[in-house]
Amino acid sequence: xxxxxxxxxxxxxxxxxxxxxxxxxxxxxxxxxxxxxxxxxxxxxxxxxxxxxxxxxxxxxxxxxxxxxxxxxxxxxxxxxxxxxxxxxxxxxxxxxxxxxxxxxxxxxxxxxxxxxxxxxxxxxxxxxxxxxxxxxxxxxxxxxxxxxxxxxxxxxxxxxxxxxxxxx
Amino acid sequence: xxxxxxxxxxxxxxxxxxxxxxxxxxxxxxxxxxxxxxxxxxxxxxxxxxxxxxxxxxxxxxxxxxxxxxxxxxxxxxxxxxxxxxxxxxxxxxxxxxxxxxxx
Numbered sequence: 001x002x003x004x005x006x007x008x009x010x011x012x013x014x015x016x017x018x019x020x021x022x023x024x025x026x027x028x029x030x031x032x033x034x035x036x037x038x039x040x041x042x043x044x045x046x047x048x049x050x051x052x053x054x055x056x057x058x059x060x061x062x063x064x065x066x067x068x069x070x071x072x073x074x075x076x077x078x079x080x081x082x083x084x085x086x087x088x089x090x091x092x093x094x095x096x097x098x099x100x101x102x103x104x105x106x107x108x109x110x111x112x113x114x115x116x117x118x119x120x121x122x123x124x125x126x127x128x129x130x131x132x133x134x135x136x137x138x139x140x141x142x143x144x145x146x147x148x149x150x151x152x153x154x155x156x157x158x159x160x161x162x163x164x165x166x167x168x169x
Numbered sequence: 170x171x172x173x174x175x176x177x178x179x180x181x182x183x184x185x186x187x188x189x190x191x192x193x194x195x196x197x198x199x200x201x202x203x204x205x206x207x208x209x210x211x212x213x214x215x216x217x218x219x220x221x222x223x224x225x226x227x228x229x230x231x232x233x234x235x236x237x238x239x240x241x242x243x244x245x246x247x248x249x250x251x252x253x254x255x256x257x258x259x260x261x262x263x264x265x266x267x268x269x270x271x272x273x
Contacts, residue, residue: 008173009186010205011262013255039272046234048254110273111235119235119273122245 013048021050021164028169029058031071031098031113035105037169038062038116045123052164053120054157055148056130059169060137063129063145068114072098114145121147128152176201187262191225194265203263210263214251217243221264231261233271 022044024037037059041051061067075081075097076088087093102112111119121127129144131153141151152160171189173182180193188194188202199218203210210218220241224232234257238245252259257269 005172005174005179008175008180008182009184011185011187011258013206013259013262042273046255046257109233109236109271116273119238119245122238123234123249 020044021052021161023161023164023166024051024053025166025168026053026055026059026062027057029061029067029071031073031101033169034059034062034071034113035110035116037167038113038120039110040167041120041125042116042123045120045125050164051120051125052128052161053125054128054130054152056133060129060133060139062113063117063127063148064137064139064143065145066143068117068145069112071113073101117145117147128157130154130157183267187267188265189267191265194222198265199263202265206259206262208252208259208263211251213243213247214263217241217248217251217260218264221260221266225264225266230271231264231266231269233257233269233273235273236271 022041024041026034026037028034037053041053044051055063061071072094074088074094075083076085078088079085081088081097088097110116117127127145127148129141129148129151131151134140134144134151141148144151171181172179174180175182175198178198180188180198181190183189200210203214208214217237220237220243221232224236224240232241234245234248237243237248237260248256248260261268
């Protein structure tokens with residue numbers, strides 16, 4: 001063995017992340033806007049970070065049993081699809097676009113929204129529903145995905161997540 | 170840092186200490202790697218490590234946590250118990266593989 005070979009470093013798995021809490025406020029109910037929060041929350045959990053997701057307004061669709069399997073995507077008003085804007089309003093276009101984007105998401109090995117939620121809960125993430133939104137939409141805890149821990153009002157949620165890093169999506 | 174020693178064995182590693190040559194790894198080395206990050210390997214740990222090794226050989230990529238669960242059949246919750254806090258990276262480290270590249 002040559003003398004200049006040194007012992008290998010050991011990755012520091014313990015120190016980063018252990019004191020960190022991240023909060024993702026999910027406020028959108030379209031398929032494309034459901035994913036950013038779920039992907040980031042899942043990644044944060046994998047880094048040993050405590051994670052809370054708060055579902056509010058249209059984001060409630062992500063955790064409503066009747067709707068969570070059928071979130072949709074529309075190219076309307078979304079210039080990033082690089083389609084003529086008029087096409088987005090044609091009958092049936094939302095279904096076509098939803099099928100296409102679902103296929104693209106699946107092609108990179110990313111699961112559907114309910115499966116993402118299941119993985120987040122299995123990884124120790126916490127799911128909360130917004131009180132005002134559930135009241136507005138006449139939903140009770142029984143209407144929500146089983147992994148949702150509770151329905152909270154905004155101030156309880158703010159209190160509970162003191163010191164956390166917050167992402168509003 | 171291409172060449173370094175682990176327990177007096179000369180191996181190839183990256184700057185963080187992850188092995189970079191699939192064939193440098195064996196079970197004795199895995200035990201040393203695990204103990205360096207505070208993990209004592211049980212049958213359940215080996216089950217995950219061996220899946221990662223097999224899967225890497227087939228796909229050329231380190232399995233993500235989700236893949237270890239859906240393809241390897243080990244529940245996510247159990248992985249967090251076996252390899253606390255950062256299961257995907259800890260498993261990859263002990264299995265002598267690069268960190269997973271995928272997001273999910």
